[in-house]
Amino acid sequence: MWLVDRDTSGEGPNRIPLPGPLRAALVRWYVGEGDHGDEQAGIRLVQNARIGHKWLACDCLGRQLAPPILTPAYLSEAETYYLRRLTGTKRAEHRGDSPFFRDQATARISEVRSRHAPAKPPEGFFEVLKPAPEKLAQRPEDDSTDDRTRNAATPKLARQLWRLLDVAGVNRVAPLSARVDWSLGTSLASVTRASTGIPVAPGIELSRAFWTHAAPLHAGHVHARLDMLTPHWPKGHAPQGFVLLYARAFKGTAIEVADGEPVTLVNRVQSPSTLGQRLGWQS
Known part of the structure; x- marks a missing residue:
């Protein structure tokens, strides 16, 4: 072949x-x-x-x-x-x-x-x-209404992301008058530290399969880590890795990152702004 x-x-x-x-x-x-x-x-x-x-x-x-x-x-x-x-x-x-x-x-x-x-x-x-038994990004079975949106169920991945940002403290921004030094690297480091306490499956912490740069993905390190973790992953849960990237732009299936080659996805990137929706919480 x-x-x-x-x-x-x-x-x-x-x-x-x-x-x-x-x-x-x-x-x-x-x-x-x-x-x-x-x-x-x-x-x-x-x-x-x-x-x-x-x-x-x-x-x-x-x-x-x-x-x-x-x-x-x-x-x-x-x-x-x-x-x-x-x-x-x-x-x-x-x-x-x-x-x-x-x-x-x-x-x-x-x-x-x-x-x-x-x-x-x-x-x-x-x-x-084959489709994974359970993925964090899948829609919940119960269509419970969330306070932030009307008649929309919140995937587990979104809830875990909110929790991760809250534990890391990166969802709190000081006013400009406070003159607090801020950097992207410091924020990503805070998120990485917080990932040790966020579970993605029973007995599996997010930090074991979490990256904040595209280089490990391009080099095959992400797949290698998942191969190593797969035998220890609990049954009924899909082995998954998570890459949190700072994106400068996106087009179609490609994400342009600041420090390396673009990341190509299977599906097109979707943003609420492309669907004519306002960004932010709805009340």
Whole structure:
């Protein structure tokens, strides 16, 4: 298999061969026989291919013919990564004995999914990263009304963020007449110290998976730490890391930081100001 440039036929000298062990891990996970290591390898491969604007080309037809293409995709409603087969009159099909071969599903026009039905990848798609059992950013099951907004439930992540800022004391600003020295570094240091007392899962403190710069994310340290913590994470809770960044600007899926390369996200960045809403608390 190869990594190939997106929007191409998958042919040519620029395609990058996948190492044999990585290809084997991907196949095992695809057919449902993989272990945790295979899962992690599949997640990394699909995420990196998507961020790097690459597609995956299957080698089941050999090196001379145009290869069947698998595209890394992200289903935001289900928070799920999967591989999507490109089909069409100009696209090659997988061989019948290929682990990536799937019969074409017949479209069922009469089946309509309501907004209450859970979103999931279509049949025949490869689900690499299953939805986490519980995430701090997910909407609470009970739609309790919050004092700050009308008829809107507050995610756990927002409540924990408010608590973190309060414990760190960075939500209190002295008047200009007090002539108090302030710096971004001092505020981030206060938040980092406060993270030792904020739980993100039973027995797991935020400080064990918390960063305030983009460099650890780019260098792979964030993923390495999560790999190390995963065996110790309590069941029913998703291993998660958190990066608090000072953003100079954002555009689409990219966040421009002050001290390094931009951070690329899976989904577009949303701000209340882009939705025509006022910033601040509502009374």
